[in-house]
Amino acid sequence: MIATIWAWLSDPTNWAGAGGIPAQSLEHLRLSLIALLAAALVAVPIGLYVGHTGRGRVVLVNVVSAFRAIPSLGVLFIAALLLLPHLRGNLAFELPSLIVLAVLGIPPILSGVYAGIEQVDPAARDAARGMGMTGWQRLWQVEVPCALPLICSGLRSSMMQIIATATIAAVVGLGGLGRFLIDGQANRKYDEMAGGAILVALLALVVDIVFSLVQRAVVSPGLASRGRT
Amino acid sequence: MIRLEGVSKEYAAGRPAVDNLTLEAATGEITVLVGPSGCGKTTSLRMINRMIEPTSGRILIDGRDTARVPAATLRRDIGYVIQHAGLFPHRTVLHNVMTVPRLNGWGRARAEARAREVLEMVGLPGDFGRRYPGQLSGGQQQRVGVARALASDPSVILMDEPFSAVDPVAREGLQDDILRLQAELGTTIVLVTHDIDEAIKLGHRVAVLRQGGVLAQFSSPADLLAHPADDFVADFVGRDRGYRALSFQHADVPVHPEEPVRLGQPLGRRSEEWLLAVDDGSRPQGWVVPAEVGEGPVRVEHLHRAGTVAPVDGALRALLDAALSSPSGRGVVVRDGVLAGTVRAQEVLSVIQQAPRPDGASIQGPESASATGQRP
Amino acid sequence: MTLLGTDLGEVAEFAAQHAYLAGVPLVLGLLISLPLxxxxxxxxxxxxxxxxxxxxxxxxxxxxxxxxxxxxxxTQILDPVNVVVAMTLYTIALLTRTVADGLGSVPDHVRQAATAMGYGPVRRFFAVELPLAVPVVSAGLRVAAVSNVSIVSVAALIGVSQLGLLFTDGFSRSAMGPIVVGVLACVLLAVLFDLLILAVTRVLTPWLRAVRA
Incomplete structure (x- = not known):
């Protein structure tokens, strides 16, 4: 079993060309990063607003937990069925999936940013206001830096969610490492499926480690004891 | 001068947190707002830098209506110290202290030099600047909080329960430092506390507030102890106030010459009495029992250190305490640390008996500004 | 009976399988996370x-x-055991930290008082620490339950029978009906799990209700 998987993984033909392992890994990473960026563009401002002003927190908390209940496979199929007839070429394969990836990536970031801002020491906020910081200055000089550990872990779990959903999205035609799993199954080739599974797990692991290193670099050592992820 | 004119704050209609408060905090003095919880003291303080907007009334700082100054601008000119220090956990101590100068547009180098200077002033030199707040004790954090308020050299500092969250030993040190720094810098300080002892120790003038934000009495600490305006104030000021009031009374007490013995030398005379030992500079060290010393020199092990030492021109409370705490019954008084003689409890008491009661019945409100408080 | 062209009897059967595949791992995961x-x-x-x-x-x-x-x-690739094991692993991933933090949130003075009264470590755990950690652990369990229900549907891609099969079936026929019914059924199941955990938590923590009342 392990030998056949290893044979598939080490077969040079699987490493070559547009459908090869390096190309699909990069494709998986590219799609995931685009989705993460789109999710962050939506989630970060909303999270900052809710955290800073305290307005709409009940709505936010409920929306986040409701989103968690939605099965990603179901929405992928719904998006594909709705959008596929209207799209041409590469866009037809990518756009429906990317939209779903981004939407499902929003809740973890939203709750991370919101919770991060919310848990900033009230005394520090009060002091910041009392020494004459404007709303923006408080947000960027005090609240965001103090919230970074939780913002980062929100981004990390969003990225994990996106990588996992991108794997599934191969079933509606998305490129990336999920192709090996889906195509392997279609061709009854367990070595390809298992090889792809190992690769996608490795990719997720490596990305998570890279993100954790970035987190360590951007979070102030003064916060090291708190908000461990 | 900070002037509150008929200031009220209502969070819910009809239930004022602060009710028509008129008060003047004199320039260069420490004004303390004290009272039980729910008396609106913190609300009053926070209205001065517009952390809370008054429902009605005006607040003037040096004649300037604070409502006409943008809130952020106003606050940058006013130091602000709060209960839990509120340091920024993600910034080093040095960068915490540099915050307001930087907000005021100072260059990095100048702000940093100033931050080091004020950290030195509050007793946190050199290496402390590189640490993060999480690595400091509560008392040290509050010292940084004070340094941060001092950094841009404001003429006014507001302090909201600044020392109530630190342990008693650190609190005493911080109080002494505030008194020293305030005397040096001449900063106008408005301080909120629930602790009447802290109010009496720190305040030039003390405003006692009662529930619902009504001013009960505004006077010097001595006056507050001697003439509580009503039952509420009397109750709040607490027991022992007659004795505590002696902290503010000074009078000439007869000083008797004292023949001391020198540490490290034989007694040189026979005596049944306690003898006072001094060092080579004539500074009192403690009392000795001649029988315990015997023929040899007076050694440190022979010293009984029970008695307190009072300055010869000290307050009556310190003089009386020196006499009462001395095992010989003779209270040691010093001038600049050097033995000046001894005082007797009986004589201190008769001086107290003859001294006039502190007078000038306290007047509610700012009109009593003429009654200058005396430093304890 | 049908809804949006979907046989509701079949949906109920899928839902029962789905509840089993999501629920059993929840219990197993909790039992493993507690000691961890x-x-x-x-x-x-x-x-x-x-x-x-x-x-x-x-x-x-x-x-x-x-x-x-x-x-x-x-095991065989179609064996539901794979799904149960996978979901158990995810539950452990989510719950271990929550359990540790929940037990850690028990105030030190309470723990010391229990020790002083003569509780041994094991009895103290079951009599004092675990009950007090229930609210935090329950919050973690709710997250795990909802996410389990969502993830189980993915197993349809390898052919394991549950609500996710409505998705693959609908997609292969380009029929929106079964997919929508499947999503609704998934969400409904998640809500049921959530309510069940909330109810159990309520029964287990009478002191919290007493304080609120």
Whole structure:
């Protein structure tokens, strides 16, 4: 079993060309990063607003937990069925999936940013206001830096969610490492499926480690004891 | 001068947190707002830098209506110290202290030099600047909080329960430092506390507030102890106030010459009495029992250190305490640390008996500004 | 009876299978997380490796785990056991840290008072620490339950029978009906799990109700 998987993984033909392992890994990473960026563009401002002003927190908390209940496979199929007839070429394969990836990536970031801002020491906020910081200055000089550990872990779990959903999205035609799993199954080739599974797990692991290193670099050592992820 | 004119704050209609408060905090003095919880003291303080907007009334700082100054601008000119220090956990101590100068547009180098200077002033030199707040004790954090308020050299500092969250030993040190720094810098300080002892120790003038934000009495600490305006104030000021009031009374007490013995030398005379030992500079060290010393020199092990030492021109409370705490019954008084003689409890008491009661019945409100408080 | 062209009897059957595949791992995961979390809390040096290790489980994409487990367990790829094991692993990933933090949130003075009254470590755990940790653990369990229900549907891609089959079936026929019904059924099931956990928590923590009332 392990030998056949290893044979598939080490077969040079699987490493070559547009459908090869390096190309699909990069494709998986590219799609995931685009989705993460789109999710962050939506989630970060909303999270900052809710955290800073305290307005709409009940709505936010409920929306986040409701989103968690939605099965990603179901929405992928719904998006594909709705959008596929209207799209041409590469866009037809990518756009429906990317939209779903981004939407499902929003809740973890939203709750991370919101919770991060919310848990900033009230005394520090009060002091910041009392020494004459404007709303923006408080947000960027005090609240965001103090919230970074939780913002980062929100981004990390969003990225994990996106990588996992991108794997599934191969079933509606998305490129990336999920192709090996889906195509392997279609061709009854367990070595390809298992090889792809190992690769996608490795990719997720490596990305998570890279993100954790970035987190360590951007979070102030003064916060090291708190908000461990 | 900070002037509150008929200031009220209502969070819910009809239930004022602060009710028509008129008060003047004199320039260069420490004004303390004290009272039980729910008396609106913190609300009053926070209205001065517009952390809370008054429902009605005006607040003037040096004649300037604070409502006409943008809130952020106003606050940058006013130091602000709060209960839990509120340091920024993600910034080093040095960068915490540099915050307001930087907000005021100072260059990095100048702000940093100033931050080091004020950290030195509050007793946190050199290496402390590189640490993060999480690595400091509560008392040290509050010292940084004070340094941060001092950094841009404001003429006014507001302090909201600044020392109530630190342990008693650190609190005493911080109080002494505030008194020293305030005397040096001449900063106008408005301080909120629930602790009447802290109010009496720190305040030039003390405003006692009662529930619902009504001013009960505004006077010097001595006056507050001697003439509580009503039952509420009397109750709040607490027991022992007659004795505590002696902290503010000074009078000439007869000083008797004292023949001391020198540490490290034989007694040189026979005596049944306690003898006072001094060092080579004539500074009192403690009392000795001649029988315990015997023929040899007076050694440190022979010293009984029970008695307190009072300055010869000290307050009556310190003089009386020196006499009462001395095992010989003779209270040691010093001038600049050097033995000046001894005082007797009986004589201190008769001086107290003859001294006039502190007078000038306290007047509610700012009109009593003429009654200058005396430093304890 | 049908809804949007979907046989509701079939939906109910799928839903029962779905509830089994999502629910059993929840119980198993909780039973495994309790000692793990307790260990991570009691032996400080174990906290980072245990928490990081269980956390890593969560980075493995679900489809990859479903595919790899038969190879590791020696089971058939269609065997529901794979799904149960995978979901149990995810539950452990989510719950271990919560259990450790929940037990850690029990005030020190309470723990010391229990010790002073003569509770041994084991009895103290069951009589004092665990009950007080219930609200935090329950919050974690709710997250795990909802996410389990969502993830189980992915197993439709490898052909394991549950609500997810409505998705693959609908997609292969380009029929929106079954997919929508499937999504609704999934959400409904998640809400039921959530309510069930809330109810159990309420029964287990009468002191919280007393305080609120």
């Amino acid at each position: 979390g307790w260990l991570a809390l009691r032996r400080r040096w174990l906290y980072p490796p245990v928490i990081a290790g269980t956390g890593l489980l969560y980075t493995i994409p679900s489809l990859a785990l479903f595919v790899l487990l038969p190879g590791i367990l020696g």
